[in-house]
Amino acid sequence: MLLAVSGTMAGDIEAGEVKAILCAACHGHNGISINNNWPNLAGQKEAYIVKQLKDFRDGRRSGEVMPETAQSLSDEDIEDLAAYYSSLDPNRH
Numbered sequence: 366m367l368l369a370v371s372g373t374m375a376g377d378i379e380a381g382e383v384k385a386i387l388c389a390a391c392h393g394h395n396g397i398s399i400n401n402n403w404p405n406l407a408g409q410k411e412a413y414i415v416k417q418l419k420d421f422r423d424g425r426r427s428g429e430v431m432p433e434t435a436q437s438l439s440d441e442d443i444e445d446l447a448a449y450y451s452s453l454d455p456n457r458h
């Protein structure tokens with residue numbers, strides 16, 4: 366694997382892909398969601414995804430479904446998921 370380490374983050378793209386099975390029902394298999402209520406994640410900045418997931422989990426951001434979904438995620442899960450989604454091409458559906 367390439368050294369895709371930026372700052373203090375060291376998410377594992379392949380581990381994130383496996384964990385993303387939980388998320389694909391809403392955010393799509395390529396990180397492109399199937400409707401306008403669920404945001405696309407493909408190509409989103411890794412640091413942004415990490416922050417949003419921690420904010421949902423730790424109660425700093427509210428939402429319809431994500432606060433509950435994020436409860437089960439560890440910091441490592443979040444970093445792996447962020448690495449995976451940020452690696453996807455937002456133009457490939």
Ligand code: HEC
Nearest residue numbers: 387388391402403404414417418428429430431432434446
């Ligand atoms: C049941 C549908 C559903 C599932 C499953 C789901 N999400 Fe979401 N996600 C949403 C919705 C809806 C939002 C918008 C915020 C809200 O309403 O909670 C969102 C928002 C987000 C955001 C913020 C996007 C932004 O641009 O700010 C991230 C990041 C995210 N989800 C990641 C995940 C990850 C990672 C998983 C799997 C662990 C996951 N989601 C599972 C529906 C879902």
